[in-house]
Amino acid sequence: MPDNTRRARDEAFWQTFADRYDVQPGPVNLENGYFGRMSRTVIEEYQRNIELINTSNSVYVRQRFEQHDNLDIRAQLAELIGVRAQSVAFTRNATEGLQSLIRNYNRLQPGDQVLISDLEYDTVKGAMRWLARHRGAEVIEIAHAHPASYDSLLETYREAFAGHPKIKLMALTHVTHRTGLVMPVQAIAALAKEHGVDVILDGAHALGQIEFDLEALGISFAGFNLHKWIGAPLTLGFLYIAPQRLADIDPDMDEMHYPANDIRARTSYSTPNIPALMTLPLVFEEHRSLGGAPAKGARVNYLRNLWVSAVRHLPGIEVMTPDDPRLYCGITSLRFTRHDNQQAMAERLLNDYNLFTVVRNGAASGPSIRITPGLTSTAAEMQLLVRALNELR
CATH class of the missing domain: 3.40.640.10 (Type I PLP-dependent aspartate aminotransferase-like (Major domain))
Structure with missing residues (x-):
């Protein structure tokens, strides 16, 4: 197993990495595609x-x-x-x-x-x-x-x-x-x-x-x-x-x-x-000291695959990207096929499970809920998402 792939699964390593960031208490953020967090040392340098x-x-x-x-x-x-x-x-x-x-x-x-x-x-x-x-x-x-x-x-x-x-x-x-x-x-x-x-x-x-x-x-x-x-x-x-x-x-x-x-x-x-x-x-x-894009990509892809592999074949859930590794990354959207209002389902993820996501419109295939784990996200948070999708579908 390549080093980045192996390390992507190492929750202890990524917890040590996450400790470099200040994260405000609140919902589990699965909307890390908007913009990323700065590390504590970067914030101090910026200030x-x-x-x-x-x-x-x-x-x-x-x-x-x-x-x-x-x-x-x-x-x-x-x-x-x-x-x-x-x-x-x-x-x-x-x-x-x-x-x-x-x-x-x-x-x-x-x-x-x-x-x-x-x-x-x-x-x-x-x-x-x-x-x-x-x-x-x-x-x-x-x-x-x-x-x-x-x-x-x-x-x-x-x-x-x-x-x-x-x-x-x-x-x-x-x-x-x-x-x-x-x-x-x-x-x-x-x-x-x-x-x-x-x-x-x-x-x-x-x-x-x-x-x-x-x-x-x-x-x-x-x-x-x-x-x-x-x-x-x-x-x-x-x-x-x-x-x-x-x-x-x-x-x-x-x-x-x-x-x-x-x-x-x-x-x-x-x-x-x-x-x-x-x-x-x-x-x-x-960025370089962590291993650059290969290391970051391996981690968020691993987190993505944790939830996607668990819900891909669930009735009522449609994953919007394929499992061809050439065609996916850490960002992947889903749709509740038994519910017309995806915004309402995103609100239920937040209100019922404390999971913050975002609805994206405009694709010819219809609206979907975007799930984007970040570099401070955990495998346990992906498991919570899987439970939520099982119960809400």
Whole structure:
């Protein structure tokens, strides 16, 4: 058994890990997909940085941070994900980066088509529809088959490309926030390339729980969050553009503070959350010391499998992601098939069992309840969820 798989089952180890975090008493949080917790040491570092910026004000920022420290932090981020520093730029979140990539993609002509699916994030869908109103593009919207399989996902895109030969750009979500389905990004990107389609990847939920190589995936444009599985403060994300494709994304609204050949011109120039950025070196250090995405992913996948394996075949419960390890992660949604109102069932999980979850709407397959264990979650909490599902179904 690989080390990460073995350690994922070690409750004593993960309890020691959880002891590094302050957790407010209350419901069992199974909604860790929104954003992650900072460790106690990261919070302390963040607070020190807030105090430093408040006391030194613009003297430090102008003389040191903008000229040196910020560049070093960007280089550390690039090293973490295995790319060149010149290919990443900080944003406030993945959405901000994705909107910039979509808004400033300059290879569309009136009449060209852009592709989205039912599983994309609503703001990404909105940005792609914006291209219809402002660039004359036609939006093609597809719905994925449910239950999904590796082959069905590829076939859906194969049919879309064949049926709509004017598609030039598509959005693709690595880990879908609605159900937790993991898309076979490398295979889809290769298929898109065969048809001359560029891919903008939404990596918001992937970074930190899935190990990947952007170049190997065949991805040239992407947006990510640092506040989910990496463990950074809120307000931190970044966009990625492969260096050889930088010219295909215009500077954002004629941004002039950086030259056109600098990726930072693809973001709005403004005062960022400097203390949060200053905290990133410690965040990266803690992420690596745990074992990075392979270790985190193994743990949350193990917790996911504890409850999924126990309820997969229960009458009245539908698990929304398959058990193909290529297609799932720690995030997985479920549906009570004998109850129409999933929100009411989520409220019963909370009121009757003290389990906090969230309902996700928008998938063609219908609403579902998203279950996302976190790195401080326990096997006992998964067992409580299993009991609740057995009794509520």
